[in-house]
Amino acid sequence: MAQAWLGRIVERRIRKKGIDLTELTFFPESARLPLLRRGVDPVPELAELRARCPVERLDLPMGLAAHLVTGYEQARAVLADRDSYSNDIRHLFGDAGPGSTADVGGLGFTDPPLHTRLRKLVAPEFTRRRLDRLEPTVEAIVTRRLDELAAAGSPADLAEHVSWRVPMDVICGLLGLDDADHEAFVRLGTKRFDATGGAAAALGAVSEQKRILLDVVARQRTAPGHGLIGRVLQAEGDALSDDDLAGLVDGIVTGGYETTASSLSLGTMVLLRDPAHAALVREGSPAEIDGLVEELLRYLSVVQVAFPRFAKQDLELSGCPVRRGDLVAVSLSGADRDPAWAGPQPDRFQPDRSPAGGHLAFGHGMHRCVGAELARMELRITLPALFRRFPDLALAVPEETLPWRGLSFVHGVEELPVSF
Template sequence: MASWFVRRQLAKLSEGGLDLSSISALPASTLMPLRRDGLDPVPDLARVRNATPVSELEFPLGINVWLVSGRDEVRAVLGSTEDYSTDFAHVARQAGLDAANSPGGLGFADPPDHTRLRKLLTPEFTMRRLARLTPRISEVVDERLARIAAAEGPVDLVEEFALPIPSLVICDLLGVPYEDRAEFQELATARFDLISGASASLGAISDSLVYLRKQVKKQRDAPTDGLLGMIIREHRDQIDDEELAGLADGVLTGGFETTASMLALGTLALLEDPEAARLVREDDAAIGPIVEELLRYLTVVQVAFPRFARRDLVLGGTAIAEGDAIICSLSGADRDSGGDATIDPEVFDPHRAPGPHYAFGHGIHRCIGAELARMELRAAYPALFRRFPQLRLAVPADQLEFRDTSIVYGVEALPVLVR
């Protein structure tokens, strides 16, 4: 969502006569928290975190922005609604935008609005309600593996495995047509890309909301058994179409793009660690802990929703002024040892005991679909490696093309051989 924040401000400046074609990129230091070397954050992130867990980012448009990369400091920010806000009104005031143009959803809401909206979604994401999706997830995974098995030559696991699985599942969950998947896949990817976002990706969220408003209208007239229909049937008068479209937008993009990236990057991490791949194939008890370690190690959502300081305060020994923007590096926090010299968080360790991590965020904005993502990952990884025990990359790893400076990190293609 930080990418949306930047795009909206650039759009505002464009309306004032600024030529966006002259803006090819944000300052390198600003983009550093989004850059990686393969699966790992660039070393600069660790150096900055070790020097100070709260550092100032060079940011255009005259906004004070702080990068928070220490584990404890990230937890403090994400866990406090008293000191920090994600309310869109704060963004609007800082950027001179119209608060009426809020994208909606949970990400840009504070209590009590956030509490009310999340309460509408929570029942659908309990383990009991999600359990009904288990057979469908297994069916989707098996269908994709059958297609892969029938293919000749190299197969792109991004196109044939990582993208379709969450697409099908999230369509079933929301109750939206799967034939529209290509449209929302493109919209979901575009919104997270900062490099191409200065002009090319302006409006990605607006386009997504236009699509979802149409879906909400259809559901108002004839509710299906999906999440949208459930909310309309049970809470028709408690939520308007704009709020429901905003909620659906968060579920659609959060439940699709992040899980797709985890499926692709997690597979790559397992291919690079034969012992971990063996455990996934042979040991059911190891799958849950390995999924948690992959979530921590990869932390594909690299930064959290931007926060804004509600008052003057001190964070990690640094003075923060009221109204300053705070960007929490989730990948930085998940690579912070917290001073414990007995662990090396920079290493993927398939034998590591599961512990707390920030792959799904923390606090009231923690990803509501975390358990659904876990269900998909726990089903997909072992099914893939058991079906294709000879699975291997079809190209050298250094030839893979990763997304550069994307809020949600990912790989463009993952060509493999399965036999």
């Protein structure tokens, strides 16, 4: 009742002043469905909606007309369409403060030609061929973090010692960030995806991380480091502003950390459900491990909703009229559980599922996650190493008692106690 009353107040202010998401301190009930889960599974209502209508109109209290896409075919079409939609969200924020142009950046919220230019700067660093040279470094990081888990003694929190640390160590080393910044990024990573406090709270975390990165870029402009930030600064010089580079790095840190950390924790939990799956990740061939990782990515789809799109013109999407300016939200977890694509029993984890590829866990099209191959590498290295090092690994608490995130754009658990 209180939220409905607050929603009416916000809507009246929006009609007078225009949309400003920095003032939204709660997440509307009508937009929560794609963020709700029961354990690792999307709530049944999402599948019911997909079966009834793969594109559903949502009426949001902030005055925005929105359309939720849950069908795989429709989701893939929207994500691939660079002509009909814009990812620029600056019109939803005020002119100053958190959420201003200076605070909302990165590849996911930009359109060509800026998006094209920024992606070209970093994409070569994330190719499979380039990342192969990083494999020994990742293996060394994994070994060190598994040593720390062992030293902590059983039971211990896998998320704290391994899941959160491995991807942060990897991404910070790749970018050339100081170890002193790691703790701040770990702390802010979860906050920026938490929808319980609305856009205002999440944008506060975004702004704080952006300020840290602006300081990093300013320091490295004077003394370039050995990582990606330093190489971009040496190549581009003053042609790239501190703000654009900090926004680009912000997106890489966030995309390269939180999503992989959640996949490691939840992936471990899923594999521990069945001794055959644990044995497969421990003893399987490289091809079998690849297939298992792809199925984990599909099954978990920890990034629940793709970057928002806004229609550039009136159009029709699967029979649903979409007007110019309408928001189109793609449910990645809903699309990846679509039986029309995934096949029978899409809510089951099946490492030998066919098709093994083609999932949307990393998005699709122009805005597909630039770090997808890095995430795959970290999962392929970490999970087998974990299960080989600790062959008797087990959850230390019942799965249903884990501290699940209640409303987050990146699904996960706050901790994962394990015994070994």
